[in-house]
Amino acid sequence: MEWLLNSDPALSWQTMRDLTDTSAAAMTSERARVSREGIGAEILRLQQAEGSWRRDGAPAWLTTLFTMQLLRVTGIDPATPAVELAVARLETGLRWNNRGGSWDLRAPETGGNTFFDGEEEPCINGGALAVGAYFRRPSKSLVRRLVDEQLEDGGWNCEASKSTRSSFHTTICVLEGLLEYERVVGSVPEVASSRKKGEEYLLQRHLYRRLSTGATVNPQFLEFAFPPSYHYDVLRALDYFRASGSEPDTRISDAVAVVRSKRQTDGRWLLDAKYDEALATTLDESVNMPSRWNTLRALRVLRWYEQSISTIN
Numbered sequence: 130m131e132w133l134l135n136s137d138p139a140l141s142w143q144t145m146r147d148l149t150d151t152s153a154a155a156m157t158s159e160r161a162r163v164s165r166e167g168i169g170a171e172i173l174r175l176q177q178a179e180g181s182w183r184r185d186g187a188p189a190w191l192t193t194l195f196t197m198q199l200l201r202v203t204g205i206d207p208a209t210p211a212v213e214l215a216v217a218r219l220e221t222g223l224r225w226n227n228r229g230g231s232w233d234l235r236a237p238e239t240g241g242n243t244f245f246d247g248e249e250e251p252c253i254n255g256g257a258l259a260v261g262a263y264f265r266r267p268s269k270s271l272v273r274r275l276v277d278e279q280l281e282d283g284g285w286n287c288e289a290s291k292s293t294r295s296s297f298h299t300t301i302c303v304l305e306g307l308l309e310y311e312r313v314v315g316s317v318p319e320v321a322s323s324r325k326k327g328e329e330y331l332l333q334r335h336l337y338r339r340l341s342t343g344a345t346v347n348p349q350f351l352e353f354a355f356p357p358s359y360h361y362d363v364l365r366a367l368d369y370f371r372a373s374g375s376e377p378d379t380r381i382s383d384a385v386a387v388v389r390s391k392r393q394t395d396g397r398w399l400l401d402a403k404y405d406e407a408l409a410t411t412l413d414e415s416v417n418m419p420s421r422w423n424t425l426r427a428l429r430v431l432r433w434y435e436q437s438i439s440t441i442n
Contacts, residue, residue: 132397133425138162139169139203140421146204147429163205164212168412172200175409176215180222180244181234182409189234193219193244194253195358196409197260201309202356207264216264219244247271250287251278252299252359258306262313272310275303276323283330297337297346297361300327301369308373328370336366336384351387352401355414355422360404363387368426371433385434388427398423 133144142159145151163169175196176182181189182196197219205212223234224241225248232248235241245261246268247254258271278285284295285303304327307320334340337350345351353364363384370381377385391398400420405411414420 133421136421137167139167139205140425143204144425147425148432160204160206161209163203164209168410169200169203169205171410172196172203173211173215176218178218178222179236180215180219184407184409187407188231189223190225190232190248190253191407192409193223193234194256194260195356195405195407197264198256198358199356199408201260201263212264216266220266245271247274251275251285251289252287252296252302255285255299255302255304255306256359259302259309262306262309265313267310267313272307272317272320275307276319279323279326283326285327295330297331297350298359300330301361301366302359303327305369308369324373328373331366332378332380335380336363337387338383349402353391353398353420353423353427354402354404355400355420355426356403356405356408356412358404358407360402364423364426364430367430367434371430377434377437381434385431388430392427393419395419396424398427
């Protein structure tokens, strides 16, 4: 706990909120540091004048989306003036535009949707919806599109035109977006129903197993990455269910056992993988080394699960 508290304010304030009985005033004070220090402040500093984030070798939309997703995960206060300015700059300065089959963010005069209204692929649009809603730009039109694109089995897939089967990767991205939307605008029956179907898609598969055989769908689903970008793993899925405020379903028990099994003897979790090649900045964590972000997320998932089980018993 001390290791988590004595770290980046994005981590320390969430540790206070999720794992301790810290007072609301102390949490608010610590959260206020996110926009001034550490990874949150670094992201704000790196924004380009027109509103994007850039990294050599990556398209602007990719770096902007993944960097905004990371900013959301820091739990930064969206009402902070510096954050409001950054979000407004992105909203007014850029549009999704498709030229020759290649999507990117371009000047407003090119036409197209604002960043927070998304483009075509649900995996991308789930992320755009999540950051838009978190930063008080919830897009009703994007929600409508995602709900309409839900597949028969309950999930979503960016390759839906070629496949009728859902993708774990795409489904978790969309679920996170829909949840963030409802947190801001309140419960919407149609959205809640869509989320329920998407959750059931994951739960029927115990978050990582094949529906047909029970075998692990992909070994990478058991590797905990941060930041995950669009990649699925069971820790990301469990943290979604925790954030949704729902009671743990019995079908997540196998996934919880995976989390417990990966705890090191010193009580920490390692970083199994990282997907930061498109981020505007890099995190100070290395693969196969102890990870504060994975440790925080694992501990709060286990706390949520164990407290609920204890209440039931």
